[in-house]
Amino acid sequence: xxxxxxxxxxxxxxxxxxxxxxxxxxxxxxxxxxxxxxxxxxxxxxxxxxxxxxxxxxxxxxxxxxxxxxxxxxxxxxxxxxxxxxxxxxxxxxxxxxxxxxxxxxxxxxxxxxxxxxxxxxxxxxxxxxxxxxxxxxxxxxxxxxxxxxxxxxxxxxxxxxxxxxxxxxxxxxxxxxxxxxxxxxxxxxxxxxxxxxxxxxxxxxxxxxxxxxxxxxxxxxxxxxxxxxxxxxxxxxxxxxxxxxxxxxxxxxxxxxxxxxxxxxxxxxxxxxxxxxxxxxxxxxxxxxxxxxxxxxxxxxxxxxxxxxxxxxxxxxx
Amino acid sequence: xxxxxxxxxxxxxxxxxxxxxxxxxxxxxxxxxxxxxxxxxxxxxxxxxxxxxxxxxxxxxxxxxxxxxxxxxxxxxxxxxxxxxxxxxxxxxxxxxxxxxxxxxxxxxxxxxxxxxxxxxxxxxxxxxxxxxxxxxxxxxxxxxxxxxxxxxxxxxxxxxxxxxxxxxxxxxxxxxxxxxxxxxxxxxxxxxxxxxxxxxxxxxxxxxxxxxxxxxxxxxxxxxxxxxxxxxxxxxxxxxxxxxxxxxxxxxxxxxxxxxxxxxxxxxxxxxxxxxxxxxxxxxxxxxxxxxxxxxxxxxxxxxxxxxxxxxxxxxxx
Numbered sequence: 152x153x154x155x156x157x158x159x160x161x162x163x164x165x166x167x168x169x170x171x172x173x174x175x176x177x178x179x180x181x182x183x184x185x186x187x188x189x190x191x192x193x194x195x196x197x198x199x200x201x202x203x204x205x206x207x208x209x210x211x212x213x214x215x216x217x218x219x220x221x222x223x224x225x226x227x228x229x230x231x232x233x234x235x236x237x238x239x240x241x242x243x244x245x246x247x248x249x250x251x252x253x254x255x256x257x258x259x260x261x262x263x264x265x266x267x268x269x270x271x272x273x274x275x276x277x278x279x280x281x282x283x284x285x286x287x288x289x290x291x292x293x294x295x296x297x298x299x300x301x302x303x304x305x306x307x308x309x310x311x312x313x314x315x316x317x318x319x320x321x322x323x324x325x326x327x328x329x330x331x332x333x334x335x336x337x338x339x340x341x342x343x344x345x346x347x348x349x350x351x352x353x354x355x356x357x358x359x360x361x362x363x364x365x366x367x368x369x370x371x372x373x374x375x376x377x378x379x380x381x382x383x384x385x386x387x388x389x390x391x392x393x394x395x396x397x398x399x400x401x402x403x404x405x406x407x408x409x410x411x412x413x414x415x416x417x418x419x420x421x422x423x424x425x426x427x428x429x430x431x432x433x434x435x436x437x438x439x440x441x442x443x444x445x446x447x448x449x450x451x452x453x454x455x456x457x458x459x460x461x462x463x464x465x466x467x468x469x470x
Numbered sequence: 471x472x473x474x475x476x477x478x479x480x481x482x483x484x485x486x487x488x489x490x491x492x493x494x495x496x497x498x499x500x501x502x503x504x505x506x507x508x509x510x511x512x513x514x515x516x517x518x519x520x521x522x523x524x525x526x527x528x529x530x531x532x533x534x535x536x537x538x539x540x541x542x543x544x545x546x547x548x549x550x551x552x553x554x555x556x557x558x559x560x561x562x563x564x565x566x567x568x569x570x571x572x573x574x575x576x577x578x579x580x581x582x583x584x585x586x587x588x589x590x591x592x593x594x595x596x597x598x599x600x601x602x603x604x605x606x607x608x609x610x611x612x613x614x615x616x617x618x619x620x621x622x623x624x625x626x627x628x629x630x631x632x633x634x635x636x637x638x639x640x641x642x643x644x645x646x647x648x649x650x651x652x653x654x655x656x657x658x659x660x661x662x663x664x665x666x667x668x669x670x671x672x673x674x675x676x677x678x679x680x681x682x683x684x685x686x687x688x689x690x691x692x693x694x695x696x697x698x699x700x701x702x703x704x705x706x707x708x709x710x711x712x713x714x715x716x717x718x719x720x721x722x723x724x725x726x727x728x729x730x731x732x733x734x735x736x737x738x739x740x741x742x743x744x745x746x747x748x749x750x751x752x753x754x755x756x757x758x759x760x761x762x763x764x765x766x767x768x769x770x771x772x773x774x775x776x777x778x779x780x781x782x783x784x785x786x787x788x789x
Contacts, residue, residue, distance in 0.1 A: 182617075233579070237579070260552070260614055262578075264611065267611045271608070271611065280599065281599045284599070288589040288590045291582075291589075292590065296498055300498050303498055
């Protein structure tokens with residue numbers, strides 16, 4: 152294990168510890184049991200890790216950094232709990248989703264509670280709460296917009312690649328941008344540095360999401376901890392779907408018109424491979440990863456070595 | 471129209487104007503159309519009116535007061551949108567509920583967006599944001615707890631009057647307490663005054679909720695702008711239901727075992743009247759209203775005349 156890998160493992164375990172130590176009452180069970188269930192799920196914690204590495208690059212106070220990281224992870228968890236209801240997803244991080252294990256009402260309320268906890272954690276910052284809180288809430292609204300676009304786009308055959316890229320920038324890019332920039336905002340940084348950190352995170356987020364769409368098709372569902380491929384049959388847009396629809400309209404129509412079973416899923420994967428659409432998408436994801444590294448390399452006066460390493464790690468992930 | 475009535479009308483119209491003027495993008499339609507729909511609904515605006523009158527009693531800056539009031543009303547609106555999904559309610563303020571007009575996913579996301587807007591409005595306060603935000607988020611978590619208890623209590627025949635009173639203190643009392651105390655917190659008041667304002671609002675909230683349960687049975691559904699009585703057949707607890715179950719177990723069992731139609735609804739109303747349970751509950755609501763006035767009367771150095779008038783107005787409401 153390299154030094155960097157050890158660092159990542161250390162941050163992840165510290166984040167998990169802090170999430171576990173988050174003081175929650177036991178009652179009402181209806182509220183706190185599913186909240187505990189969601190918070191204790193084995194997430195990859197990429198966002199808090201990104202926030203920690205970003206904060207290390209500008210020497211942010213570690214305690215404040217943990218507050219920011221936890222609030223970000225809680226915000227992320229809240230969106231997952233609600234998105235899973237909206238998308239009828241039954242598996243997340245290898246665990247049954249809340250609305251499936253309990254019911255939709257329980258999951259709605261648990262999500263509300265988790266977002267409220269994110270705000271409460273932010274309120275515990277020793278200073279600069281207002282600036283951080285403003286950015287945090289602006290980010291949440293943008294994520295809501297991204298989720299709204301994702302829902303609007305379902306089964307819409309007129310969605311273009313640009314519309315898709317705009318949607319994932321809001322849905323995924325905004326929170327990675329926030330994870331990258333909030334520590335710098337907390338430290339009182341201004342101007343170009345702030346813009347660069349945000350843009351770095353947004354590019355990373357777009358690469359991350361396109362890569363994620365590919366993993367939905369190529370990864371092992373047990374390793375991914377969620378059911379795969381269902382997004383496409385449910386009319387979700389990805390770069391690959393849009394390319395297939397535009398470049399091979401008849402063929403694509405045939406494939407998705409068949410019933411949504413394992414055979415169809417296999418046919419979709421084969422089709423994306425054969426036509427080169429899979430490779431093309433992978434290369435677009437890599438461009439975004441490379442853009443994000445370019446931004447880091449152009450930054451002066453901060454040590455971005457660890458952030459570059461993180462991009463490389465994310466780029467290589469296979470689940 | 472009395473001076474006081476004119477004041478209330480003025481505040482209500484100013485609150486409505488500020489809600490209308492809340493700058494929202496038009497797109498994505500999926501997010502902002504239902505949010506606009508919820509915000510523009512004709513609510514009674516009791517909570518922002520309470521906040522305004524409370525702030526007038528301690529001379530809070532009117533602009534800050536409007537920020538606090540709007541955030542409170544938005545928080546209230548968010549809880550209604552989500553509660554209506556959880557409780558399958560189809561009518562609210564005389565309008566079809568969001569999950570019924572669109573669908574549950576739309577309503578979940580709209581609620582999330584409205585709560586985020588509440589936070590954004592709070593962030594615009596010129597000062598004391600941290601203190602206000604802390605109290606605001608603590609209140610939201612308590613409201614979530616109240617809603618959790620409300621859901622837990624459904625169809626539970628062991629719920630006592632004390633458990634019910636605790637539930638409504640969280641679900642309704644906490645937000646009226648916040649409406650009453652946040653202006654004073656903003657003004658930097660401390661100690662007894664803060665405790666008194668909060669307690670005043672909580673008592674008012676409990677009276678308000680018990681009164682509301684009675685109006686569910688006795689008011690005109692068209693004037694109330696929502697379908698009435700369905701709560702009881704859906705197993706919701708009210709003081710009257712608990713009293714009936716404890717004092718007349720067999721009779722009550724007969725009544726609620728019949729099919730949930732208009733006749734059953736009429737029988738429930740008649741039963742509560744005949745047994746005196748309706749009057750008893752009304753008198754408990756009035757006790758809470760009176761407690762809240764007692765607290766105001768014991769406050770020194772602040773002019774609570776308008777707040778007392780507001781309690782009298784709420785006590786007399788028939789829809």
